[in-house]
Amino acid sequence: MTDMTDGVYSDPNETPPLIEAVPLGLQHVLAMFASNVTPSIIVAGAAGLAFGGPEQVYLIQMAMLFAGIATLFQTIGLGPIGARLPIMQGTSFAFVGVLAGIAATQGLSVALTACLIGGVIHFFLGSVIQHLRFLFPPLITGLVILAIGLYLIPVAIKYAAGGAATFQMEAESFGSLMHWSVALSVVVVALVLKFFTKGIISNAAILIGLVVGYLLAIAFGMVNFSAVTNASLFMTPQPLPYGFEFSLGAVIAVTLVSIVSAIETVGDASATTKAGAGREATDKEIAGATYADGLGTAVAAVFGGLPNTSFSQNVGIVGMTGIMSRHVVTIGALFLILCGLLPKVGAVIASMPLPVLGGGVIVMFGMVAAAGLNVLSEVNMNRRNMVIIAVSLAAGLGLNLVPTAVQYLPGVVKTLMTSAVAPTAAVAIALNLLLPDEV
Structure with missing residues (x-):
C-alpha cells in the first residue's frame, strides 16, 4: 500500500483516492488507539472509579470522541485554529502523572476543571509560543519527557x-504467574510485530498485542463481559459530568504541563512538514497547531475528556508513507468520533483486565522514557547539563516518591511539589537560566 503512493501526495490539500485514503486513515488510528485510551483508564483508576464500570467506560468514550474532534480542529481548522497538516491528536500521556495525583486526592471534578482552564491558557499560548521556545531547549523537553516516562x-x-x-482486583493474586503470562504475551507479540513486519501491522503492533493478550485473558476466565452487555448502543456527551471545582494548585500544575505539551506540538508540526514535504513549518502552522491543542483540551474537559496533544508516532507514519494529505488524517478522526459515540466500544476496552493493559503500557511508558533520552542525546553532556539533569530528576521524582517529605506545605504548593513533572520542569528551567554556560 505504501509503495504505491510513496512521495506522491506532498501537499496537505491533496487527497488520495478513497480506496487508498480510507486504509491510510485507519492506519493512523491503529497507531495511536491504545495510547489514546490508556490515560483515561489510569486516571479513572486513580480516582477510584469501578474498573469496567459505567463511569470508566464514559471516560474512555470521551477519549476517543474528543481525540477525533481535536484532530478535526487540526486538519480542517477554523480561522487561525489548526495547522491544516496531517497531525493526529490524542489524549496526552504528559498529563497523566499530574491528573492521577489530583484525581486521587481532590477528585475528578478538580482535575477536569483544571484541564478546562489549562486548555484555555494553552489556547492563548498559540499567540506567544514562538517567544517561549527559548525556555524549552532539548535539555528541558528531554528531561520532562524522561520524567513522565519514569513516573509512569x-x-x-x-x-x-x-x-x-x-x-478492584484481588490483592492476593497480585504478581501471579497467570497475570504475568498475559502481560508478557502482549509485550512479546508487540515486539515481534513491530520489528519483523511492516506497514499497518507494524504500526498497530501494540494494539494487536493487546488483542492477543485480551483473547488469552478470556481463555483464562479473567474477562467479565457484563459491562459490554449493559452498555447502550449510542451515547450523548454530558457537559460537566463531574461538576466544576476550582483548585489553584491543580490549575498551575496542569498549566505547566500544558506549556511543555505546546512545545511538543511545535516539534511535531515541524517534524511533520520535514517528513512529508521537506520544509520547515511556518509560524502560522505552529500557532494554528497550538491553538488547536488548547481548544481540543478545553472542549474535551467540558464533557469529561482529558487533555489532547499531537501524537508523535503518527508523524512517523507521514514519514514512512510520504503522504502529507491532511484529509487522510481527517478520515481517521471521523472513525474515532464514531467509536466515541458507541458505548459498547468503550465497554469492551474497559473490560480488558489490568494485566493485558499492563503489558501494553510497559512498552508504551518505556517508549516515553526512551523518547526523552532520544531528545537528550542532542544535548552536550558537560558538567553543567549533567548537574541540571541530576538535580531536576532528583527533585521531581524524589518528592513524588516520598510525598510526606513536604506534607506541611500549603495544599497548592504540595500539589505542585509532588506532581513529578512540574517540579522537574521548574527546577530544570530555573537552573538552565541561572547556571553559566561552560566554556
Whole structure:
C-alpha cells in the first residue's frame, strides 16, 4: 500500500483516492488507539472509579470522541485554529502523572476543571509560543519527557502484575504467574510485530498485542463481559459530568504541563512538514497547531475528556508513507468520533483486565522514557547539563516518591511539589537560566 503512493501526495490539500485514503486513515488510528485510551483508564483508576464500570467506560468514550474532534480542529481548522497538516491528536500521556495525583486526592471534578482552564491558557499560548521556545531547549523537553516516562513505569508494572485492591482486583493474586503470562504475551507479540513486519501491522503492533493478550485473558476466565452487555448502543456527551471545582494548585500544575505539551506540538508540526514535504513549518502552522491543542483540551474537559496533544508516532507514519494529505488524517478522526459515540466500544476496552493493559503500557511508558533520552542525546553532556539533569530528576521524582517529605506545605504548593513533572520542569528551567554556560 505504501509503495504505491510513496512521495506522491506532498501537499496537505491533496487527497488520495478513497480506496487508498480510507486504509491510510485507519492506519493512523491503529497507531495511536491504545495510547489514546490508556490515560483515561489510569486516571479513572486513580480516582477510584469501578474498573469496567459505567463511569470508566464514559471516560474512555470521551477519549476517543474528543481525540477525533481535536484532530478535526487540526486538519480542517477554523480561522487561525489548526495547522491544516496531517497531525493526529490524542489524549496526552504528559498529563497523566499530574491528573492521577489530583484525581486521587481532590477528585475528578478538580482535575477536569483544571484541564478546562489549562486548555484555555494553552489556547492563548498559540499567540506567544514562538517567544517561549527559548525556555524549552532539548535539555528541558528531554528531561520532562524522561520524567513522565519514569513516573509512569511503576504504574505499568503494577498493572502487569494484576493491579491492586484499589483497582478492584484481588490483592492476593497480585504478581501471579497467570497475570504475568498475559502481560508478557502482549509485550512479546508487540515486539515481534513491530520489528519483523511492516506497514499497518507494524504500526498497530501494540494494539494487536493487546488483542492477543485480551483473547488469552478470556481463555483464562479473567474477562467479565457484563459491562459490554449493559452498555447502550449510542451515547450523548454530558457537559460537566463531574461538576466544576476550582483548585489553584491543580490549575498551575496542569498549566505547566500544558506549556511543555505546546512545545511538543511545535516539534511535531515541524517534524511533520520535514517528513512529508521537506520544509520547515511556518509560524502560522505552529500557532494554528497550538491553538488547536488548547481548544481540543478545553472542549474535551467540558464533557469529561482529558487533555489532547499531537501524537508523535503518527508523524512517523507521514514519514514512512510520504503522504502529507491532511484529509487522510481527517478520515481517521471521523472513525474515532464514531467509536466515541458507541458505548459498547468503550465497554469492551474497559473490560480488558489490568494485566493485558499492563503489558501494553510497559512498552508504551518505556517508549516515553526512551523518547526523552532520544531528545537528550542532542544535548552536550558537560558538567553543567549533567548537574541540571541530576538535580531536576532528583527533585521531581524524589518528592513524588516520598510525598510526606513536604506534607506541611500549603495544599497548592504540595500539589505542585509532588506532581513529578512540574517540579522537574521548574527546577530544570530555573537552573538552565541561572547556571553559566561552560566554556
